[in-house]
Amino acid sequence: MATRPRAKPVRILVVGTGSMAAAHVRAYQAMPGVTVVAGVDTRPDVLKAFQTDHAIPHGFATVQDAIAWGGFDAVSNVTPDSVHKTTTLPLLAAGKHVLCEKPLATSHADAAEMADAAARAGVVNMVNLTYRNVPALQAAQALVAAGTIGPVRHFEASYLQSWLTQPAWGDWKTEPRWLWRLSTAHGSNGVLGDVGVHILDYATFVIGAMPARFTSRLATFDKAPGGRIDEYTLDANDSFVMETELTNGALGTISATRFASGHLNDLRLRVYGDTGGLEVLFEGGKSLLRGCIGPDMPTATWRKLPTPPVPTTYRRFVDAIRGTATPDPTFARGAALQAVLDAATLGAGADLPA
Ligand SMILES: NC(=O)c1ccc[n+]([C@@H]2O[C@H](COP(=O)([O-])OP(=O)(O)OC[C@H]3O[C@@H](n4cnc5c(N)ncnc54)[C@H](O)[C@@H]3O)[C@@H](O)[C@H]2O)c1
Structure with missing residues (x-):
């Protein structure tokens, strides 16, 4: 043997x-x-x-x-x-x-x-980018790439956290591991840099296209007297919203917040194409993919779709070192995402005339 x-x-x-x-x-x-x-x-x-x-x-x-x-x-x-x-x-x-x-x-x-x-x-x-480990994400990407829902026209993506409104992950007012995330002087780009990168990857990986143009807004809310705690100035953004047209013409919104009371750490993506829609959910730590495809569209019937297990980024890293897997997402992908995050920071805050 x-x-x-x-x-x-x-x-x-x-x-x-x-x-x-x-x-x-x-x-x-x-x-x-x-x-x-x-x-x-x-x-x-x-x-x-x-x-x-x-x-x-x-x-x-x-x-x-x-x-x-x-x-x-x-x-x-x-x-x-x-x-x-x-x-x-x-x-x-x-x-x-x-x-x-x-x-x-x-x-x-x-x-x-x-x-x-x-x-x-x-x-x-x-x-x-740990959410590449979510089975629903990988299954959805395969369905979109295979043309199952036709050309993607519209999408909504959101990353919902609430560690600034409840203590499930510890006390952000006293713990340095949370306080550095609220302070630009400590290298934080706020919720946009922290988890905006996840939801940007989540949406664009599934749809297979990157933002071509967009507008964005960021908000930093009052959280402490004088906007400071100890050596931390609480100036990093807490919420962001981007509306964007992707390179394939799809229009959609991408948002993230630390003020989503009622959500500890939930990611939602809804993708709509000519021949079907998908919901790619990671909520309460669970992966779920739902679809309304082809003949189910006139009755708006949504069904749970299969989501085979996927190897983690850690596993794929080791497999790539051993020569048995292709590394993904690479630093080049990380840099491409960072270009969008930089532009989203600059594109924030424009006021329309009253
Ligand atoms: N992929 C995910 O889902 C996910 C989740 C949480 C955090 N993160 C990322 O992980 C990273 C760390 O986050 P964390 O929550 O563990 O932060 P943390 O502050 O708890 O830990 C960071 C550690 O790095 C040490 N450190 C700082 N400068 C160093 C240096 N020059 N050399 C060696 N050590 C140094 C600090 O002393 C600290 O112990 C961040 O980039 C964060 O965005 C990713």
Whole structure:
């Protein structure tokens, strides 16, 4: 009987060992042949707790120290948005594969520099757009690409969070991991940069086209006396709305907010074509795809559609390193999304005459 060849071992370094790092580690530690060998964090107490919690043998204060040590093949970069570029570039130069958290950077110029550096290095590079892991998203993309709902004419996409109106994820008024997300000086582009990137990817991946032109508005609401808490000026946007025409002519809206009371973390996409409509939902942590297609259209009958399981971005990253999968979404995709986010920031706030 033939024995299956053992998968190539992959040694992972996690850079930035805060809240989201645990999800990366848990995913890798469940994969045969993959070992998380080390962490890097500028906060020694956070690094130590991370190493203890996940039984990780090595820890470093800087990326440069980890590169000098060298005992790893690939990296999950889970640092705050503002340091993705400065931490990733030396790792690419050292020939390491990188899965970087979203958004790839805080400006298109930085994201493009990272994409160019990754292409030059010839390493596997991916952005952790986690909602690519939602089965309904992948099934919907396949249906649209196959022409099942015909040319897409109209869509609505929204990302609904409420961590500024209720405490389910902790107290944003006292916890730095929430406060940095509210402050541009701490590298945040607000809800637009934080989860706007997810819903922009969600909609444009399914429809298969990017915004060609749009208008957008951002809002920052009063949340604390004087708009400050400690060293954090609460000036980053809390809500955004974009109306856009895509390169395929489809017209639609994309929005995100941290004030969607009643929703912890829900993504909704409704896509309408000439021969059918789809609802691509990720609500309450559950993936659901509904369609009203062809003969069901005159009676407006919506049916639940099959959504086969999909590999996670972590799995696809490891498979790409092993040469058994194509990396996607890449840094180049991250840079293309960042170009839209930059333009959405600039396009915000125009007032019409009264
Ligand atoms: N894909 C998703 O669904 C998802 C979900 C949550 C967060 N994120 C992203 O993950 C990233 C981290 O978010 P988080 O919530 O874990 O933040 P966090 O603040 O909890 O953790 C970030 C960690 O990085 C460390 N750090 C800062 N600068 C560093 C540097 N130069 N070198 C090494 N370590 C450094 C900090 O000390 C901190 O421990 C962000 O980019 C965020 O947008 C993605």
